[in-house]
Amino acid sequence: MFHFPKHSSLIMSILLLLLAYFLPSLFIRKIAEERETDRRQNETEQTTESQREFRGVIVVDCGHGGRDSGTIGAGGAIEKDLNLLYGKKLRTFLEEEGYQVVMTRETDQGLYDEDASDKKAQDMQRRCDRIKEAAPLLTVSIHQNSYPDPAVRGPQVFYYETSQEGQKLAASIQKELNDALTETNSREIKANDSYYLLKQSQGPAVIVECGFLSSPQDEALLVREEYQDRAAEAICRGIVEYLSGKAETIRESG
Numbered sequence: 001m002f003h004f005p006k007h008s009s010l011i012m013s014i015l016l017l018l019l020a021y022f023l024p025s026l027f028i029r030k031i032a033e034e035r036e037t038d039r040r041q042n043e044t045e046q047t048t049e050s051q052r053e054f055r056g057v058i059v060v061d062c063g064h065g066g067r068d069s070g071t072i073g074a075g076g077a078i079e080k081d082l083n084l085l086y087g088k089k090l091r092t093f094l095e096e097e098g099y100q101v102v103m104t105r106e107t108d109q110g111l112y113d114e115d116a117s118d119k120k121a122q123d124m125q126r127r128c129d130r131i132k133e134a135a136p137l138l139t140v141s142i143h144q145n146s147y148p149d150p151a152v153r154g155p156q157v158f159y160y161e162t163s164q165e166g167q168k169l170a171a172s173i174q175k176e177l178n179d180a181l182t183e184t185n186s187r188e189i190k191a192n193d194s195y196y197l198l199k200q201s202q203g204p205a206v207i208v209e210c211g212f213l214s215s216p217q218d219e220a221l222l223v224r225e226e227y228q229d230r231a232a233e234a235i236c237r238g239i240v241e242y243l244s245g246k247a248e249t250i251r252e253s254g
């Protein structure tokens with residue numbers, strides 16, 4: 001028969017006591033560690049949240065509005081309405097990226113007074129005033145194109161001819177639009193010296209012509225929500241790419 005040594009029950013009791021003493025303290029320490037991790041995570045999230053608030057302002061200008069319909073497609077699509085749809089979608093994507101978006105218009109209404117003698121001039125001046133007031137990182141004006149030849153298609157971005165930053169921004173957006181929307185016949189960015197908004201804006205400004213309402217194929221695409229989402233997302237990517245490149249240049253030179 002097997003015999004325990006006499007003191008074995010004493011050793012067992014001590015071991016049990018030690019376990020009873022240390023196990024809860026181990027457990028408590030584990031909870032405290034988890035709480036600390038949670039607290040740090042919260043802090044990081046809050047920092048990201050507050051950094052987001054400071055990523056800067058972008059102006060989204062939806063062309064035309066009110067009495068000024070812009071161009072009208074053969075299928076009946078109206079430029080001013082499409083501009084507003086694309087602009088609002090772009091705003092959503094930019095806000096998700098942490099930018100604050102200022103719209104020059106959010107309804108069908110243009111920016112002119114009903115009794116203004118030159119409504120177009122007043123409308124353009126007020127758009128420029130709003131941009132000046134917002135002092136944005138950049139401005140994107142949304143339009144739909146038109147051309148006598150209905151075979152001409154595709155998105156195209158315009159910049160003010162003497163603006164190097166405008167040209168870089170335009171190239172970045174054009175690349176993303178071409179990648180996302182066109183399989184063939186991608187268009188290239190183009191300089192412009194007469195468009196008032198490009199000329200008068202503070203900071204880089206570009207005009208994004210999402211497509212040609214004079215092309216029945218483009219028009220059919222431009223009115224589709226899935227296409228609008230893809231286009232707005234591509235414009236947003238182009239902007240973010242441009243701004244991140246700019247941030248790198250500043251870091252390198254600083």
Ligand SMILES: [Zn+2]
Pocket residue numbers: 063064070071079143144
């Ligand atoms: Zn237009």
